Amino acid sequence: MKDLLQQIEAYRQEMNSYKAPTAEALEAFRIKYLGTKGIVKAVMGQIKNVPNDHKKEFGQILNAFKIFAEERYEALKGMSAPEEQQAVSALDWSLPGDPIPVGTRHPLSIVRNQIVSIFKRLGFAVAEGPEMEDDWHNFTALNLPENHPARDMQDTFYINKNPDYLLRTHTSSVQARVMEKQKPPIRIVCPGRVYRNETISARAHCFFHQVEGLYVDDNVSFADLKQTLYFFVQEMFGKEVKIRFRPSYFPFTEPSAEMDISCSVCGGKGCSLCKHTGWVEILGCGMVHPRMLENFHLDPNKYTGFAFGMGIERICQLKYRINDLRLYSQNDIRFLRQFTEAL
Numbered sequence: 001m002k003d004l005l006q007q008i009e010a011y012r013q014e015m016n017s018y019k020a021p022t023a024e025a026l027e028a029f030r031i032k033y034l035g036t037k038g039i040v041k042a043v044m045g046q047i048k049n050v051p052n053d054h055k056k057e058f059g060q061i062l063n064a065f066k067i068f069a070e071e072r073y074e075a076l077k078g079m080s081a082p083e084e085q086q087a088v089s090a091l092d093w094s095l096p097g098d099p100i101p102v103g104t105r106h107p108l109s110i111v112r113n114q115i116v117s118i119f120k121r122l123g124f125a126v127a128e129g130p131e132m133e134d135d136w137h138n139f140t141a142l143n144l145p146e147n148h149p150a151r152d153m154q155d156t157f158y159i160n161k162n163p164d165y166l167l168r169t170h171t172s173s174v175q176a177r178v179m180e181k182q183k184p185p186i187r188i189v190c191p192g193r194v195y196r197n198e199t200i201s202a203r204a205h206c207f208f209h210q211v212e213g214l215y216v217d218d219n220v221s222f223a224d225l226k227q228t229l230y231f232f233v234q235e236m237f238g239k240e241v242k243i244r245f246r247p248s249y250f251p252f253t254e255p256s257a258e259m260d261i262s263c264s265v266c267g268g269k270g271c272s273l274c275k276h277t278g279w280v281e282i283l284g285c286g287m288v289h290p291r292m293l294e295n296f297h298l299d300p301n302k303y304t305g306f307a308f309g310m311g312i313e314r315i316c317q318l319k320y321r322i323n324d325l326r327l328y329s330q331n332d333i334r335f336l337r338q339f340t341e342a343l
């Protein structure tokens, strides 16, 4: 019995000698003393060797030893906490933070935002639609029926045949979707990415970006179209810019025109950018074809409208002299860093 008492006393001293421990040492303490094969359990087991008349007395001693071990464990656990708190408060909050590098907008985003904001000032709302389209919204509704030769100029990526799903070849599909749902007055611009099946080169890419506009209401005239686009180019390229219209063909407009602006590099004298003509082409436009209005159950005798469409890459090229379309999607940070002007 004496041995057991001495041993318990030795364990008590041993436990007392533990200093504020690390998490590992604390766990080691718990396993050594309080674990299922630990010392406390072993000592408690000794009760069976104690003569019956001493059992009560020893039971109290052993119980006290168990409580001591548990309290000691809790005390050590408490001691480790202030140490951690100390480590946290040792941080110097007044030190400057790690710098967060500020990125720049992509040139196409800058130009798209500029175009959209100019038309917004004229009362145009922004409309968007899916990049994956069905045949009706991309072609047929826009007066481009099956076997129409103009479809050849807009070969794209077909996702499904019968019913046909494809990657849209122009944002005109958004115009179709708006005319389907909304009654005039309709005054929208549709910015977005479009796709063509083209071999990638400096002058062509399998995807590019457009902004198209549509205005349908009573008494919309070609004069409205001309003045709207004149306002746009003056805001975009400066007050001194001149415009001219050349007759053209688009299936969804009649009459149709291409619009040129005077070359901003040579001022009209002739240079390599304008191919020595003094003019550069920037967009296509025209009065909405009556058949297209009929496709959307609008009376062409009551309503008229104009539409226009431009490539954002083209406007970007004229504004920033970017001659290679591939640069836009190569993700070269040296190229992208040059466009810090706008956010």
Ligand SMILES: [Zn+2]
Pocket: 263, 264, 265, 266, 267, 268, 269, 270, 271, 272, 273, 274, 275, 276, 278, 279
């Ligand atoms: Zn020029």
